[in-house]
Amino acid sequence: MGEMEQLRKEAESLKDQISAARKAVHDVTLPEIVSGTAVVGRVQLKTRKTLRGHLAKIYAMHWGTDSKLCVSASQDGKLIVWDSYTTNKVHAIPLKSSWVMTCAYAPSGNMVACGGLDNMCSIYNLKGKDGNVKVMRELAAHTGYLSCCRFLNDSEIITSSGDCTCALWDIETGTQKTIFSGHMGDCMSLAVSHDFNMFISGACDYTAKLWDIREGACRQTFGGHESDINAIGFFPNGNAVLTGSDDGTCKMYDLRADQELITYQDPSIMCGVTSLAPSLSGRLILAGYDDFNCNIWDSLKAERVGVLAGHDNRVSCIGVTPDGMAACTGSWDSFLKIWN
Amino acid sequence: MLNCENAHGDCDSSALAALCALCLQMERVIVSMQDPDMGMKMRNQRLLITVIPHAMTGNDIMEWLVQKYSIAEEEALHLGNLIVRYGYIYPLKDTRTLVLKPDETPYRFQHLFTSLPSQLSYSNFSLLILCDKAIYLAKKNIQKQGELVDYEKQNYNQLHKRINHTWDFVLMQAREQLRAAKQRRRADRVVLECQEQAYWLVNRPPVSCPQRPCLVCTALKHRTKALGRTRVKSSVCLESFLKYCEQYLPHDPIMQGCRPSNPWITDNTMYWSMNSDTVVTPTRLRVERWSFTFMELLSDPLGKREFLQYLEKEFSAENLCFWEACKDIRHGESSKITEKVDEVYTQFLAPGASRWVNIDSKTMEKTLQGIKNPHRFVLDDAQMHIYFLMKKDSYPRYLKSDLYKNMLAKAMVPQETKKSVFPFMRRQPRSSPSPVLTSQLSEENGKPKATSAGTSQV
Numbered sequence: 001m002g003e004m005e006q007l008r009k010e011a012e013s014l015k016d017q018i019s020a021a022r023k024a025v026h027d028v029t030l031p032e033i034v035s036g037t038a039v040v041g042r043v044q045l046k047t048r049k050t051l052r053g054h055l056a057k058i059y060a061m062h063w064g065t066d067s068k069l070c071v072s073a074s075q076d077g078k079l080i081v082w083d084s085y086t087t088n089k090v091h092a093i094p095l096k097s098s099w100v101m102t103c104a105y106a107p108s109g110n111m112v113a114c115g116g117l118d119n120m121c122s123i124y125n126l127k128g129k130d131g132n133v134k135v136m137r138e139l140a141a142h143t144g145y146l147s148c149c150r151f152l153n154d155s156e157i158i159t160s161s162g163d164c165t166c167a168l169w170d171i172e173t174g175t176q177k178t179i180f181s182g183h184m185g186d187c188m189s190l191a192v193s194h195d196f197n198m199f200i201s202g203a204c205d206y207t208a209k210l211w212d213i214r215e216g217a218c219r220q221t222f223g224g225h226e227s228d229i230n231a232i233g234f235f236p237n238g239n240a241v242l243t244g245s246d247d248g249t250c251k252m253y254d255l256r257a258d259q260e261l262i263t264y265q266d267p268s269i270m271c272g273v274t275s276l277a278p279s280l281s282g283r284l285i286l287a288g289y290d291d292f293n294c295n296i297w298d299s300l301k302a303e304r305v306g307v308l309a310g311h312d313n314r315v316s317c318i319g320v321t322p323d324g325m326a327a328c329t330g331s332w333d334s335f336l337k338i339w340n
Numbered sequence: 341m342l343n344c345e346n347a348h349g350d351c352d353s354s355a356l357a358a359l360c361a362l363c364l365q366m367e368r369v370i371v372s373m374q375d376p377d378m379g380m381k382m383r384n385q386r387l388l389i390t391v392i393p394h395a396m397t398g399n400d401i402m403e404w405l406v407q408k409y410s411i412a413e414e415e416a417l418h419l420g421n422l423i424v425r426y427g428y429i430y431p432l433k434d435t436r437t438l439v440l441k442p443d444e445t446p447y448r449f450q451h452l453f454t455s456l457p458s459q460l461s462y463s464n465f466s467l468l469i470l471c472d473k474a475i476y477l478a479k480k481n482i483q484k485q486g487e488l489v490d491y492e493k494q495n496y497n498q499l500h501k502r503i504n505h506t507w508d509f510v511l512m513q514a515r516e517q518l519r520a521a522k523q524r525r526r527a528d529r530v531v532l533e534c535q536e537q538a539y540w541l542v543n544r545p546p547v548s549c550p551q552r553p554c555l556v557c558t559a560l561k562h563r564t565k566a567l568g569r570t571r572v573k574s575s576v577c578l579e580s581f582l583k584y585c586e587q588y589l590p591h592d593p594i595m596q597g598c599r600p601s602n603p604w605i606t607d608n609t610m611y612w613s614m615n616s617d618t619v620v621t622p623t624r625l626r627v628e629r630w631s632f633t634f635m636e637l638l639s640d641p642l643g644k645r646e647f648l649q650y651l652e653k654e655f656s657a658e659n660l661c662f663w664e665a666c667k668d669i670r671h672g673e674s675s676k677i678t679e680k681v682d683e684v685y686t687q688f689l690a691p692g693a694s695r696w697v698n699i700d701s702k703t704m705e706k707t708l709q710g711i712k713n714p715h716r717f718v719l720d721d722a723q724m725h726i727y728f729l730m731k732k733d734s735y736p737r738y739l740k741s742d743l744y745k746n747m748l749a750k751a752m753v754p755q756e757t758k759k760s761v762f763p764f765m766r767r768q769p770r771s772s773p774s775p776v777l778t779s780q781l782s783e784e785n786g787k788p789k790a791t792s793a794g795t796s797q798v
Contacts, residue, residue, distance in 0.1 A: 007556050014563035021571060028575035037582060045594070048604040085603065153671035172674050194635070196671070214717050218562070220569075237584040239577070256572035281588035282581065283595055300585060325593045325611075326604050340594050340604050 022259040030262055030302060040298045043284065043306035048326065051082050051336035053089055056098075058330035059116075060148075060317045064105040067321035071112045072330055073103035079114050081105075081126065084328065084338055093124055093133050106151040111136065113157060115146030121159050123171055137174045142167065148189045152196050158213070160187035166201050168213060178216040182209060191233045200241050202229030208243050210255065222253040224260045231275045235299075236282040244273030250287050250297065264297045266304060275317045280324025288315030294329055308339055362422070369419065370428045372408065373401075374449065380404055385432070385446035390530050392432055395446040401429070402442045417442060430538030432530060438541060448531065450538060471510060474499040476536055478514035587632060591625060599623075600754040614754060617641040624751040631739050634731040646747060650738045651730075658695035659726050659734070662688045666723035670716060681714040689722075699725050 056076035063070045069090065071081050077098030081091040099117035106112065115121040121139040128134055144163030151157050152168075156177075160166045166180040166187055185204030192199045198219070202208045208229055210220040222241065231244035240261070241253045250264040250273055264285065271290035278285050278299065285297040286308065294315050296306035308315075313332035320327045326340040373380045385395040398420075405416035420440035423429050424447070431438070432446040440447075477496045481488055488496060500507060521529050589595055593602055603609045614623055622642055630637040630646075637643040644660075651657040665688070669680045688697045689708065699707070703725050710718045738744055 007560060011556055011559045011563060014560065014567055018563060018567050021567065025571040026574045028573075028578065030578060033575065033578040033582065040595070043594075085609075155672065155674050170674055214720070220566070221562075235581070236588070237581070239580065254572075254574065254577040257574045257577045258566075258569060258571045259574070261574055261578060279592050279594045281585050281592035281595060283585040283589065283592065300582060320594070323593070323615075324591065325598070325602060327594065338604060340602060 022257075025257055026259065030300075034300045037300055039301065040283065040305045043296050045296070045306065045308055045327065045339040047310050047337045047339055049084060049087055049338040051080075051084065051087055051338070052334075053080055053082075053092070054078065054334045054336075056334060057313070057332040058316060058334060058336060059100060060102045060114075061319055061328055061330040061336060062103055062105045063319045063321050063328065064109050065107050065322055066109065067323040067325060069105070069109065070319070070328060070336075071103050071105045072317075072336055073100040073114050073116075074334065075100060076334075079103055079112060079124070081112065082336070084326075084336075091126060091133050095122070096135075102146060102148045104149045104151055104157070106154055108154050110154055111151065113149050113151065115139075115149055115159065117145045119143065119145060119161070119163075121146055121149050121157065121169070123157070137171050139169045139171070139174055139176075141176050144186065147187060150190060150192050150199070152192065152213070158190060158192065158199055160190040160201050162186040164203070164205075166190060166199075166211065168216075178213070180209075180211050180216060180218070182218045182221075183207070185228070188228060188230050189232045193234055194238050200232050200234065202232035202243050202245075204228040206245070208232055208241055208253065210241070220255065220258060222251075222260065224251060224253075225249070227272070231273055231287075233276055233278060236278055236280060242276055242278060242285060244276040244287055246272035248272055248289075250276060250285065252299070262299070262302050264299075264302055269295070274315060277318045277320040277327065279320055279327075286318055286320065286327050288318045288329060290314055292331075294318060308337075310337055311335070366423055366426060366428060369405075369423060370449070373404065378408075385444075387432055387446055387530065390527050392446050392448070392527055392531060395432065395448050398441040398443050398445045398447060401440060401447060413442075425542075427538060427542030430534055432534045435534045435537045436541070438538060448535070450535065470499060470503050471506060471513075473540060474503060474507075474510045475513045475517065476540060478510055479518055482514060482518060591629060600757045606757065608757065610754070610757075621750060621752055622747070624748070624753050627744075627748050627751045630744075634727075634735045637735065637738075646743065647735075647738055650741055650743050651734060653743075654734065654737075656734060658688065658697055659730050661695060662697045663723055663726050663730070666719040666726075669719055670723070674716070677716060678714045681711050681718060684719065685711055697722075697726055698729075 051072070054072065054074040054076055055078075056074050058072055058074045061070055061072040068083060068085050069081060070084050071079060073079050075098055077095045077100070079091075079093040079095060079100070080089050081093070082088070083090050093112070095114065097116060097118035097120075100114050101116035103112060103114040110127045111123055111125055113121055113123045119140065119142045122135055123137040123139065124133050125136040126133055139157070139159070142159065142161040142163050142165070144161045147160050147162060149157055149159045155171050157169050157171055158166060159169065164181065164183045164186060167176045168178040168180075169175065170177050180201070183201065183203040183205055185206070187201050187203045190199055190201045197214065198210055198212055200208055200210050206223060206225045206227060206229065208222045209218045210222075211217065212219050222243075225243065225245040225247055227246035229243050229245045233242045234240070235242055235252065239255050241255065242250060243253070244250045248265065248269045248271060251260050252262040252264075253259065254261045264287070269289065273287050273289055275288040276285060283299055284305070285299045286294055287297065288294045292309075292311050292313055292315065294308035295304050296308065297303070298305045308327075308329060311329065311331035311333050315329050315331050317330040318327060326338050328336055328338050330336045372378070380396050380400060382394045382396055385392045385397060401420050402413065402416050405411065405419055406413060409416075411419075417440060424431065424438045424440045427438070427450055429440075429447050430450050431441070432448065434441075434445070473495070477488065477492060477499065480492065481496060503510070521532070524532075598611055600610050600614070601608050603611050613619075615626060619642065626640065626642075630640065630643045637647055648657055648660050651660055662684070665680070665684050669677055669684070672680065687693055687695050689699075689704070689711075690696075699722050703721050707719065707722045
């Protein structure tokens with residue numbers, strides 16, 4: 001058994017060396033750096049609009065790039081495109097499978113996508129010739145549920161699945177172009193970088209991975225969470241990853257330092273994080289929890305500075321508009337609320 | 341199936357590469373052996389007085405390998421030995437030596453490592469493995485009344501030290517499992533014992549997590565790469581977050597509000613009309629934002645238009661046009677890629693092209709070679725080269741140019757307006773909206789919008 005033991009020893013030793021290299025660059029603690037920064041003070045956001053129309057739990061929402069239209073998915077089997085400002089429903093799309101877990105709005109505004117326990121990602125064309133919204137493609141190849149999807153453009157979409165892989169699809173041909181495998185647990189969520197060259201995924205193996213879309217390779221892996229990672233997003237400057245986990249904490253991992261820099265936790269929080277979104281400047285992080293609330297964190301001081309209380313059930317999804325004007329929360333109580 | 345493919349292709353040391361190739365080969369063999377139609381025929385095998393279900397003999401394995409891969413007996417023996425040594429198959433006789441005997445010795449497929457739980461945290465995971473191993477040795481210890489083999493005794497003591505705090509649990513589990521085993525059929529007992537024995541033999545060191553060889557290879561490859569990465573000091577990273585948050589604070593409406601007012605609060609959509617793509621006079625904040633990063637400038641259609649104007653004056657507008665064309669290919673329809681790449685070649689890359697872009701010779705050569713087989717990413721290198729050219733050269737000069745400075749000076753700062761809650765109360769006299777504001781609005785909407793009057797209370 002000489003070789004295997006040797007190799008295993010080598011793998012362990014490398015792990016220790018990497019740990020040491022990370023420690024070596026960790027030359028300062030957060031409180032030291034931010035001691036001079038002004039405090040944010042209490043942040044009070046109010047509900048400005050309530051979007052009513054779904055008849056069951058809302059599982060996902062996503063803003064369009066115009067910061068007014070958004071799409072939401074509910075287990076009543078509907079995908080609704082809202083003009084959130086007027087609260088009008090622009091489209092109400094009936095789904096073949098009501099077990100939907102995610103939805104996405106294309107940057108162009110021409111399409112929306114959704115998927116869930118049917119293991120498929122269904123793409124809907126919103127700008128069809130006769131005005132009806134129809135299924136354009138059904139992307140089927142995953143062997144597990146679809147947990148998240150995000151468009152790169154009108155021709156490409158990235159999906160994450162309960163089969164532990166993520167995939168890049170060509171929408172026109174309906175085929176998988178690249179499979180990103182490496183996670184050891186269900187992939188729960190993903191986020192695409194602003195330059196569309198990379199994306200990050202969070203999984204039930206408690207790690208987050210940064211992937212190069214073109215190469216199909218995992219560039220970095222971040223561990224430290226003690227339970228499933230449910231939510232993930234990029235910090236607005238693109239250099240850090242924010243994760244939210246069932247262990248009740250959110251973490252910020254820096255891509256350049258290759259390690260966790262900040263943890264957002266409080267001993268009074270005993271339930272998991274379901275969703276998160278940073279404000280435009282990144283100074284605030286809004287995180288939805290299993291206990292029906294949304295906490296607002298000061299991202300630099302790692303302190304809670306506010307709460308969005310208003311839902312009667314778990315906050316399942318949260319999103320901040322691209323122009324930073326408002327935040328939207330979706331809940332199992334079947335309502336979406338717009339806050340600022 | 342794991343990505344041993346990648347591990348094989350990209351390994352640094354040749355020994356590692358060889359092992360990865362081996363793992364890949366072995367996994368393929370195992371899969372073939374387990375094929376329901378063409379794989380090994382499993383039967384009851386006799387072991388002294390016990391009948392082992394669903395097993396194969398060493399001879400069976402040899403025969404199958406020889407036939408399937410058309411190899412000599414020697415080679416089959418070598419391959420078979422490897423498969424047993426690496427733990428994919430285990431013997432039910434002479435269980436301490438992991439070799440393939442070309443005789444009636446029964447063997448079975450190892451299933452233990454495919455059932456490792458994935459739902460535990462990694463720290464708990466290794467603890468569980470240690471407990472498992474401790475329980476296994478404790479059982480043996482109880483059965484053999486303290487007569488464990490040397491290395492087993494060593495392991496047992498090591499484990500006792502390491503997980504002392506759960507030792508009561510370990511002993512209890514061991515006793516329970518032994519009691520339950522007595523209830524089982526003899527054949528099952530034998531199988532389980534041999535399976536466990538082989539499993540822990542293959543994964544001998546008590547402190548590491550037993551893994552399939554492929555996983556170790558992949559981990560090694562990833563970690564070697566990861567170690568070579570340059571890491572930036574956390575102080576530098578945190579400082580840059582601080583700077584970013586500070587710089588964007590005035591642009592963050594949730595943090596600092598926005599002028600003239602947040603449409604969600606006041607029901608007044610002026611903010612959106614003032615910041616539309618087609619506005620003539622942008623707001624000051626918007627123009628300032630163009631100076632933050634090159635990407636900010638290019639992301640704003642108005643900013644991009646201004647920049648193009650500037651480049652035209654400098655006779656380098658083709659750079660921006662080329663960059664846009666590349667972007668269109670990268671994010672456009674698959675069916676139009678070939679056609680678009682052709683156009684880009686004709687306009688920007690061909691010798692003597694009307695809008696020839698100045699790319700370094702190495703990149704140009706690579707690109708021209710690549711466009712013979714056009715695909716979505718074929719112009720990535722050239723696009724990046726031009727992007728950095730503009731970013732390092734034209735962009736800083738634009739920010740210092742009169743064109744930009746005038747834009748900044750012209751840019752307006754909207755008056756703040758607040759929602760009226762008590763309409764019957766007169767608010768403090770405020771200066772009326774600037775003429776620029778109203779004329780711009782009438783330009784867009786056809787009629788001026790009144791700003792809300794009233795006291796400030798949101």
